Amino acid sequence: MATPPSDSSPINVCIIEDHSDFRNTLRAAINAAPSLQCNAAFSNAEDAFEYLNESGAPDIIVLDLGLPGMDGIEAIPKLRELAPETKVLILTVFENKTRVLQALGAGASGYLMKASGIKSIIQGIEDAHNGIAPLSAEIAQMVFATFRAFKPVSHEAEISDREVEVLQKLADGATRIEVADQLHVSRHTIDSHIRNIYRKLQVHNVSGAITKAAAMHII
Known part of the structure; x- marks a missing residue:
């Protein structure tokens, strides 16, 4: 069972969800939780914008992505502008x-799947209000896997300006011999730079180095 917040004021929730049956079910579940209340629910983002302009900001906005009119992702910056202290879940x-x-x-302050069930959604709303970013298990695994793919370069292994220059020329399509000619150094020197780049970026070929360097905004 949900636990009321310490100041006894219920968490004010606004729902933006175009499926009426789910919207009504979720609203009823929120209002049945002692720590929550839902005073406003909309089928589209545009009506929610008008409500925020006229009635002020709730604590939490529960937002669907597949909305008629403005898409949910497009709506997030506007919601944040109208209600900067409100968490968007x-x-x-x-x-x-x-x-x-x-x-x-x-x-967005969290990302939950509808399939998680009402109990998990209610807990997610409370977590978001308490500063915890709620993520469904499958979403958390996806996010963590994405960030693990790009390990940061340590301070001790920063790419030098010369190595960046070599990488940029390789990214532009130059061969190692052409890079050596353009920089007026030997092929051996270029090979040495490339080995250092591989070690620092933890990659094993030129294409991997270019891809990772671009993702890290090195080039």
């Missing part, structure tokens, strides 16, 4: 990695 059927990362990057 995504609740959707979408588990596409691109949409997950887009939503979190746009400012």
Whole structure:
């Protein structure tokens, strides 16, 4: 059972969900929880914008992504602008990695799947209010796997300016011999730079080095 917050004020929740049956079920479940209340529920983002302009900000906005009119991801920055202190919690059927990362990057405070069930959703709303970013298990695994793929370069292994220059020329399509000629150094020197780049970026070929360097905004 949900535990009321210490100040006895219920957490004010706004729902933006276009499926009326699910919206009504979720609203009833929120209002049945002693720590929560839902005073507003909308089928689209545009009506929610108007409500926020007129009635002020709730504590939590539960937002679907597949909305009519403005898409949920597009709506997040506007919701954050109208209610900067409000936590936006995504609740959707979408588990596409691109949409997950887009939503979190746009400012969502958590990402839950509808299939998680009402009990988990209620807990997620409370967690978001308490500063914990709720993520469904499958979403958390996806996010962590994405970030593990790009290990940061340690301070001791920073890419030098010369190595960046070599990488950029390789990324532009130059061969090692052409890079050596353009930089007026020997092929052996270029090979040495490339070995250092591989070690620092923890990759094993030129394409891997270029891809990782681009992802890390080194080039």
